[in-house]
Amino acid sequence: MSHTNFPWLAVPPPAPAPAPTAAYYQDDEPVEDKKPLANNGRGLVLKTHCEFPAIGRGASRDKFAVLVHARAPADVARAPLDLVTVLDVSGSMDGEKLALLKRAMAFVIDQLGPADRLSVVSFSDRAARLTCLARMSDAGKASAKLAVESLVACAGTNIREGLHVGAQVLVGRRHKNSVASMILLSDGQDSYLGGKNYMDLVPPSFKDAGSRPGPIHTFGFGTDHDALGMHTIAQATGGTFSFVGNQAAIQDSFAQCIGGLLSVAVQEARITVTCLHRGVRVQEVKSGCYGNHVDVDGRAASIDVGELYDGEERRFLVLVYVPRARPTESVTRLVKVTCAYKDAATGQAANAAAPAAVIQRPLELTDLPPPCMEVERERVRLAATQDIAAARDAAEGGQHAGAARMLDSRLKAVERSAPGMAGDDPTCEAIKEELRDLSARVGDRREYQQTGRAALLAGMSSHSQQRASAVELQSASKPRAYLTPKMEEMMETSREQSRKRGNSGGSSQLNKHIKQDLTDD
Numbered sequence: 001m002s003h004t005n006f007p008w009l010a011v012p013p014p015a016p017a018p019a020p021t022a023a024y025y026q027d028d029e030p031v032e033d034k035k036p037l038a039n040n041g042r043g044l045v046l047k048t049h050c051e052f053p054a055i056g057r058g059a060s061r062d063k064f065a066v067l068v069h070a071r072a073p074a075d076v077a078r079a080p081l082d083l084v085t086v087l088d089v090s091g092s093m094d095g096e097k098l099a100l101l102k103r104a105m106a107f108v109i110d111q112l113g114p115a116d117r118l119s120v121v122s123f124s125d126r127a128a129r130l131t132c133l134a135r136m137s138d139a140g141k142a143s144a145k146l147a148v149e150s151l152v153a154c155a156g157t158n159i160r161e162g163l164h165v166g167a168q169v170l171v172g173r174r175h176k177n178s179v180a181s182m183i184l185l186s187d188g189q190d191s192y193l194g195g196k197n198y199m200d201l202v203p204p205s206f207k208d209a210g211s212r213p214g215p216i217h218t219f220g221f222g223t224d225h226d227a228l229g230m231h232t233i234a235q236a237t238g239g240t241f242s243f244v245g246n247q248a249a250i251q252d253s254f255a256q257c258i259g260g261l262l263s264v265a266v267q268e269a270r271i272t273v274t275c276l277h278r279g280v281r282v283q284e285v286k287s288g289c290y291g292n293h294v295d296v297d298g299r300a301a302s303i304d305v306g307e308l309y310d311g312e313e314r315r316f317l318v319l320v321y322v323p324r325a326r327p328t329e330s331v332t333r334l335v336k337v338t339c340a341y342k343d344a345a346t347g348q349a350a351n352a353a354a355p356a357a358v359i360q361r362p363l364e365l366t367d368l369p370p371p372c373m374e375v376e377r378e379r380v381r382l383a384a385t386q387d388i389a390a391a392r393d394a395a396e397g398g399q400h401a402g403a404a405r406m407l408d409s410r411l412k413a414v415e416r417s418a419p420g421m422a423g424d425d426p427t428c429e430a431i432k433e434e435l436r437d438l439s440a441r442v443g444d445r446r447e448y449q450q451t452g453r454a455a456l457l458a459g460m461s462s463h464s465q466q467r468a469s470a471v472e473l474q475s476a477s478k479p480r481a482y483l484t485p486k487m488e489e490m491m492e493t494s495r496e497q498s499r500k501r502g503n504s505g506g507s508s509q510l511n512k513h514i515k516q517d518l519t520d521d
Contacts, residue, residue, distance in 0.1 A: 029134045044073060045352065047068075048066055048356075052368065052372070053369055054365055057325040076345060082117050086122075088186040088188065090188055111258055113136060118136055124158065127161040129165055130147035167203035186226070188224055189226045198233065219470070220244065227454035227457050240469040242257070243469075264307050264344045266342070269341035271316070283319045286319070339351065370418075385464065391456065392442075411436060468484070
């Protein structure tokens with residue numbers, strides 16, 4: 001296992017100790033010993049919305065939609081973070097790209113608190129752990145910045161080895177903070193992957209959702225990275241894939257991700273749906289990438305949601321069979337929805353419950369009431385997600401014009417929908433902007449290969465998780481879907497720093513600012 005020396009230091013550091021025989025690093029600094037913080041009575045909020053408020057007493061309905069809406073508490077105590085950054089320093093990163101990465105890393109380091117811990121890993125042909133998992137005290141930040149400053153670009157790209165070393169850091173921890181994650185950035189194709197089996201890049205310890213130490217959030221840097229590989233790694237580990245086509249936007253992209261990781265409020269969330277009326281059955285659950293299970297008899301279902309950031313939302317459609325009502329039955333109680341989860345800051349178990357989903361059963365229903373707007377919004381989102389995936393398949397098959405038509409058609413459908421015409425739903429408005437942008441990227445083969453593939457995969461990653469990924473839309477005037485307030489705050493902090501620094505001084509001025517950032521305690 002290689003290690004990076006620091007030739008620019010007056011006195012070189014002592015030689016690192018050999019890795020333990022178990023092949024895991026076990027030299028992480030102890031976590032801060034703090035008593036659990038009170039959550040001030042705030043907890044996850046759970047709601048349900050029925051597709052229609054009433055069904056005639058003599059009618060039955062197949063796949064009647066019940067929307068399950070979960071929202072994490074906002075402005076709660078923050079849980080400390082264990083973060084490993086795995087950074088590509090292959091030859092193609094030389095020059096301004098590496099300088100921009102160093103600046104972005106300096107920003108990340110500055111945002112971490114003394115209870116957070118960071119380890120920096122770099123890779124080219126081989127991988128090196130530059131710092132142990134250390135607390136971000138003043139001394140810890142200074143050490144991390146010096147390690148980042150030491151990065152030099154050379155040789156090829158071995159993503160698998162980089163992730164392997166990063167996994168050794170997280171899996172071998174003697175102490176653990178409440179939240180853990182890995183960030184992977186790469187700007188090129190893996191030089192050592194044979195057969196394009198991208199799952200070979202994923203460390204075995206990250207493949208099992210029930211035991212992985214945390215998600216891997218991946219960033220494709222520039223237009224020459226392997227978007228499908230980066231997307232596969234993120235999808236397999238519960239992370240997001242972000243496309244950083246504009247290289248200067250890497251700091252903002254990191255800021256968005258860190259804004260989420262530093263605001264994890266809920267962990268291990270699991271939603272349970274239980275049928276109340278004896279004739280009601282769960283037929284299907286639309287949960288994106290989140291695993292779900294429907295009992296054989298259809299009387300119950302569950303969704304493994306995992307973690308939610310401060311103020312973050314999840315929406316799922318549960319499709320149920322509604323039987324005919326008895327002659328004296330004026331209401332039908334459909335389902336009861338509950339959620340068991342862990343408060344990230346305190347580690348304490350908690351539960352949330354929504355009022356029972358109920359519909360009226362009038363003797364006769366002459367006019368069908370309008371559908372619930374909340375349910376319609378979710379249908380619009382799901383349909384757009386499906387067409388983005390279908391457009392990607394068409395473009396991969398060389399049908400670029402067809403892919404563009406597919407996205408244009410979906411855009412018109414969104415605009416004609418009730419939520420689209422209302423114009424007051426941020427997610428719906430963001431989807432419109434995204435569809436316009438993606439259509440422009442897929443119609444031309446060259447543009448698709450340079451930016452379209454990555455943008456489509458980033459969108460698929462975002463929508464399947466209902467979580468923001470970073471990608472700069474060419475025509476966007478509104479923020480991307482799913483951004484949380486904490487993410488937006490961190491991005492604004494990044495942009496304000498950039499405004500103060502100024503970006504018009506050219507490459508030499510950029511390097512001067514980076515050097516100042518990295519050596520400023």
